[in-house]
Amino acid sequence: xxxxxxxxxxxxxxRVNLSNNExxxxxxxxxxxxxxxxxxxxxxxxxxxxxxxATPFDPVNxxxxxxxxxxxxxxxxxxxxxxxxxxxxxxGWASSMSDSYSGLELKYAGYDSVVITGKxxxxxxxxxxxxxxxxxxxxxxxxxxxWETLSVLREEFxxxxxxxxxxxxxxxxxxxxxxxxxxxxxxxxRCGIGAVLGSKNVKAIxxxxxxxIQVANPEAFTETSIKLRKMIRASKSLENxxxxxxxxxxxEKQAICGTSYKNFQxxxxxxxxxxxxxxxxxxxxxxxxxxSYPGCAVGCGIRLELNDGPYQGLVAExxxxxxxxxxxxxxxxxxxxxxxxxxxxxDQMGLDVDAAGGSxxxxxxxxxxxxxxxxxxxxxxxxxxxxxxxxxxxRKISYRxxxxxILAEGCAKAADLIQRGSEYYAIHVKGQDLYExxxxxxxxxxxxxxxxxxxxxxxxxxxxxxxxxDEESLQKARxxxxxxxxxxxxxxxxxxxxxxxxxxxxxxxxxxxICHFNSIHWxxxxxxxxxxxxxxxxxxxxxxxxDDLKKMAMKxxxxxxxxxxxxxNFSRDDDLPAARERYEPIPTGPLAGWKLDEDKYxxxxxxxxxxxxxxxxxxxxxxxxxxxxxxxxxxxDLRGIGKLGQERGGR
Numbered sequence: 001x002x003x004x005x006x007x008x009x010x011x012x013x014x015r016v017n018l019s020n021n022e023x024x025x026x027x028x029x030x031x032x033x034x035x036x037x038x039x040x041x042x043x044x045x046x047x048x049x050x051x052x053x054a055t056p057f058d059p060v061n062x063x064x065x066x067x068x069x070x071x072x073x074x075x076x077x078x079x080x081x082x083x084x085x086x087x088x089x090x091x092g093w094a095s096s097m098s099d100s101y102s103g104l105e106l107k108y109a110g111y112d113s114v115v116i117t118g119k120x121x122x123x124x125x126x127x128x129x130x131x132x133x134x135x136x137x138x139x140x141x142x143x144x145x146x147w148e149t150l151s152v153l154r155e156e157f158x159x160x161x162x163x164x165x166x167x168x169x170x171x172x173x174x175x176x177x178x179x180x181x182x183x184x185x186x187x188x189x190r191c192g193i194g195a196v197l198g199s200k201n202v203k204a205i206x207x208x209x210x211x212x213i214q215v216a217n218p219e220a221f222t223e224t225s226i227k228l229r230k231m232i233r234a235s236k237s238l239e240n241x242x243x244x245x246x247x248x249x250x251x252e253k254q255a256i257c258g259t260s261y262k263n264f265q266x267x268x269x270x271x272x273x274x275x276x277x278x279x280x281x282x283x284x285x286x287x288x289x290x291x292s293y294p295g296c297a298v299g300c301g302i303r304l305e306l307n308d309g310p311y312q313g314l315v316a317e318x319x320x321x322x323x324x325x326x327x328x329x330x331x332x333x334x335x336x337x338x339x340x341x342x343x344x345x346x347d348q349m350g351l352d353v354d355a356a357g358g359s360x361x362x363x364x365x366x367x368x369x370x371x372x373x374x375x376x377x378x379x380x381x382x383x384x385x386x387x388x389x390x391x392x393x394x395r396k397i398s399y400r401x402x403x404x405x406i407l408a409e410g411c412a413k414a415a416d417l418i419q420r421g422s423e424y425y426a427i428h429v430k431g432q433d434l435y436e437x438x439x440x441x442x443x444x445x446x447x448x449x450x451x452x453x454x455x456x457x458x459x460x461x462x463x464x465x466x467x468x469x470d471e472e473s474l475q476k477a478r479x480x481x482x483x484x485x486x487x488x489x490x491x492x493x494x495x496x497x498x499x500x501x502x503x504x505x506x507x508x509x510x511x512x513x514i515c516h517f518n519s520i521h522w523x524x525x526x527x528x529x530x531x532x533x534x535x536x537x538x539x540x541x542x543x544x545x546x547d548d549l550k551k552m553a554m555k556x557x558x559x560x561x562x563x564x565x566x567x568x569n570f571s572r573d574d575d576l577p578a579a580r581e582r583y584e585p586i587p588t589g590p591l592a593g594w595k596l597d598e599d600k601y602x603x604x605x606x607x608x609x610x611x612x613x614x615x616x617x618x619x620x621x622x623x624x625x626x627x628x629x630x631x632x633x634x635x636x637d638l639r640g641i642g643k644l645g646q647e648r649g650g651r
Contacts, residue, residue: 006032007216008069008539010107013041014133016126018200019059019118023133028112033542034630036511037069039095040556041113042084046093047563047634052641054567056088056192057174057199059119065165065205066113067103068513072213074225075535076232076297077518077527081106082510087191088176089355089410089432090454092564094191097458097510098182099293101163108209116202125153125166125204130211138203142172145348146181149204165205168350170398171198175408177355177397177433181347185301185317186293189352190432190456192410216541224538228531232297236473237523242290245300246321246517247279253321256489257440257591260330262368262384263361264427264580267437268589269329279324282336291317298517304340310387311341319343319353326357326435331364332384345391349398354455358426358433359407359414360393365425372418378402427578430454430570436461438581440591443495446604447502450575452560458516460503462495463487463524476524490591492600496608504553508532511556554612555629558621562634565620565643572619575605615645622647 009032012025031041042064054060063085070078081103087094106114109128116126123138141149149166163183170178171194178194179187188194197203215221232238240248253259254274257267269277283302291301302318319339323346328339346353360382366372367382374381380389380403396404406414411433415426427434432454438445447461463477469487477486481501483494502521505528509516512532519527529546537544564570576582577596585595609616613625622645626635638644 007214007541008073009037010110010112010211010213012111013113013115014111014128015115015117016133016135017118018116018120018124018135018202021135023135025111032069034552035556036508036536036552037112038066038080038082038097038511038513039084040507040511040552042066042082042095043093043556043559043563045115046084046086047559050086052566054086056086056091056094056196059200060117061086061196063116063193063196063200063202064113065106065116067100067107069112069511070535070539071104071295071513072107073215073295073539074222075295075512075514075539076225076229077514078295078512079104079293079515080510080513083180083188083193085193085196086567087193087453088174088195089190089192090430090564090568092430092454092568092570093452093560094193094196095453096179096188096190096193098180098188099186099296099515100165100182101293102165102182102205102207103513104294105163105207105209107213108211109207110209110211114205116197116200118200120201123201123203125206126202128205128207128209130209141203143169145169146350147184147348150183153204153206159208162206162208166203166350167194167197168348168398170349170351170408171195173398173400173408174198175351175355175397175400176410176413177352177359177408178350179352181350185291185347187347187352190354191453192352192355194350194352215539217538221535221538224534228527228535229297232518232526235523235525236470237525238298241298241300241517241522244280244283245302245318247283247318247324249321250279250324255590257586257589257594258437258444259325260361260435260437262332263330263365263425264437264578265365266588267439267586268591270588273332273334276334277328277336279328279336279339282340283318286337286340288315296515296518298515300517306337306340309337310335311337314341314344316340316344322435323353325437326354326361327390330357330361330435331390333387333390334385335387338387338390342391342394345394349394351394351398354433354435355410356394356397357435358411358428359397359409360390362411362415362422362426363393363403363407366418366422369425371420371422376403376418424579427580428455429578430568430574432456434578438577439584439586439596440594441489442492442604443489443498445577445581445596446495446601446608447499449577450499450605450608452557452564458510458521459506460499462498462502463521473524480520480524480528490594492597492604496604496611499608500611503557504550505529507553507556508549512536551629555631557612558626558629558631559634561614561621562626562631562638565638566641570619572605572617575619576601618643618645620645
């Protein structure tokens with residue numbers, strides 16, 4: 001099949017070897033039929049090309065930047081790109097999505113993915129235009145923040161509309177939680193991908209194209225896109241998310257004890273503090289407009305200008321819920337605009353907000369309990385609610401300066417370095433800092449615990465619990481998931497089945513480049529698998545139904561799992577929640593006294609493994625499961641390292 005027949009794709013993958021400056025391309029078709037796009041193609045490349053001895057900062061470790069398959073089309077929500085690699089936080093599968101002009105420009109320039117290997121002798125950035133890919137000197141950009149990098153490149157090329165993805169000081173200094181930032185405000189977060197690019201001396205990727213994307217059935221595809229956009233616009237939840245983004249869920253989170261406070265000691269913000277820091281009030285006070293990305297049918301971005309307070313004059317995009325949960329509430333900071341300032345600083349530094357909040361929250365609790373003191377912190381008093389200390393620690397982490405050098409390892413490794421009993425207060429999954437509280441939200445907890453990338457609510461968690469769900473939505477959810485009580489966040493029954501469904505949905509969304517907030521991840525009256533199958537079929541000309549999508553998603557999930565087994569020692573124990581989540585009851589709020597039932601959780605985990613065809617004792621995939629997905633060679637790889645699961649009757 002030639003490039004012109006590969007509808008919805010640009011048709012090529014560009015490969016860049018930094019060690020010898022060799023650049024060449026290959027056909028996307030080599031991967032697209034089985035792996036769809038984005039992280040699907042990335043995991044195939046990473047699994048096939050990495051040797052078992054490779055490490056995250058090894059030059060041979062590829063970084064794969066991929067645009068969603070539907071980017072450049074009229075599909076609603078098609079605005080996401082992906083970066084994947086072997087990551088320094090967990091030592092295994094690392095993958096992150098972001099809204100991305102750059103992904104769209106990459107496809108317009110003629111490429112679906114970029115594979116970067118090797119290490120440059122000096123800082124460089126990758127410049128991609130129509131059929132032209134070159135490495136350019138970035139020594140003058142090294143040390144710059146992401147905001148400065150964007151400004152300098154736009155000025156140098158005289159193009160105020162140039163889009164850039166770049167790393168900041170955190171990535172340059174190999175802070176394990178470093179991220180990659182799109183322009184000024186959207187990040188490829190989690191996993192430490194920015195540090196891997198820093199280890200390669202890659203400062204930025206710039207793409208600009210003049211091409212277009214063709215779909216196989218343009219008339220039917222356009223009609224379907226219009227129909228689905230109308231469906232999304234009619235969603236009952238649209239007004240709230242457009243007005244406040246995900247921060248509009250504050251009251252719902254309070255009702256289900258869904259916000260970390262003082263490093264998960266509480267999961268309910270005290271009423272007097274909640275009144276001060278309610279994020280919807282901050283948005284209403286400082287909003288100057290909305291902000292969105294091409295293709296999105298929702299548009300949850302909000303532009304703010306702080307016109308009073310300690311950060312007066314700051315103009316930035318408003319953060320989403322995650323920053324509020326992992327920095328504002330977790331650190332018990334009562335200045336309501338702190339979340340805006342902290343988010344902007346993390347964006348400038350190129351530091352993942354969860355990596356910052358996870359390590360700083362751990363450190364503040366250790367300081368509270370006398371585990372560490374000012375002698376450890378370089379004279380800093382790490383007291384709850386101290387906004388300036390928190391901002392200073394974000395800076396120190398980014399430059400690996402003083403105590404920040406320890407915090408830059410992430411809370412799990414920092415606790416291992418300090419020890420003294422501090423390990424219990426490091427809230428993480430598989431070594432990656434966690435922001436999502438799970439007590440009282442079983443499906444949310446379960447989805448983050450089993451995630452192949454180590455935590456994260458975008459690879460399998462169920463819809464956020466709704467305390468006041470209407471009957472129509474309840475019936476719709478029952479139909480989708482086949483579960484009687486899909487919104488009962490304290491019900492163990494059906495959670496494993498729902499997480500499996502969402503693992504499929506999330507992977508298909510991510511490969512197609514569809515934002516989760518345009519799908520049933522956010523509300524049951526938005527895009528679901530049948531809609532995605534229809535869009536993919538019309539775009540590519542490959543007739544695909546829901547069962548086909550499920551098989552492709554499970555093939556990808558099993559390869560992610562196998563990838564982890566090759567590079568880590570993850571087992572069933574690593575699919576358990578953080579210790580505090582397992583052992584402590586909820587202390588205050590509407591769910592005070594609720595505690596996880598470990599027996600029921602483990603029964604849920606057994607069911608999850610059974611649904612996936614994995615060994616219940618070890619969590620390893622079995623020969624039968626891998627063979628059914630066309631992954632026979634992967635089964636042989638796992639057999640060779642003693643990590644192939646046994647069938648039920650084989651024990």
